[in-house]
Amino acid sequence: MTMKQRIESKLAxxxxxxxxxxxxxxxxxxxxxxxxxxxxxxxxxxxxxxAFEGETRVARQRRVYQVLAEELADRVHALALSxxxxxxxxxxx
Numbered sequence: 001m002t003m004k005q006r007i008e009s010k011l012a013x014x015x016x017x018x019x020x021x022x023x024x025x026x027x028x029x030x031x032x033x034x035x036x037x038x039x040x041x042x043x044x045x046x047x048x049x050x051a052f053e054g055e056t057r058v059a060r061q062r063r064v065y066q067v068l069a070e071e072l073a074d075r076v077h078a079l080a081l082s083x084x085x086x087x088x089x090x091x092x093x
Contacts, residue, residue: 003040003075007068014067015049018086022046025080044080048089057083 001009004022011020023044045064052060060083065072068079084092 003071004043006071007043007045007076010067010071011045011047011064014063015047015051017047017049017051019046019048019089040075041077042080043076043078044082046082048084048086050086052083052085 004024008020008022011017011022021044024040024042025044026040026042047064052063055063061081064079064081064083068076072079
């Protein structure tokens with residue numbers, strides 16, 4: 001299983017998102033801190049889930065980091081996160 005698949009599986013299980021998009025941006029970070037041969041170190045995550053209702057942006061991100069703690073301790077160096085509720089996603093488009 002790739003790191004992207006692991007991230008997708010864990011986030012889907014934890015938050016039952018309406019939308020989940022994960023992009024491996026590792027190739028854009030070659031030569032930077034945390035980059036490893038083979039990539040799978042830098043990801044952009046866009047997640048829309050009702051589970052985030054009533055939480056601040058920081059609380060949402062902390063929950064995502066908690067779910068992905070094992071991956072962050074091992075191979076993943078960076079996550080760019082967008083964490084929205086379904087209502088917020090509808091307003092923004």
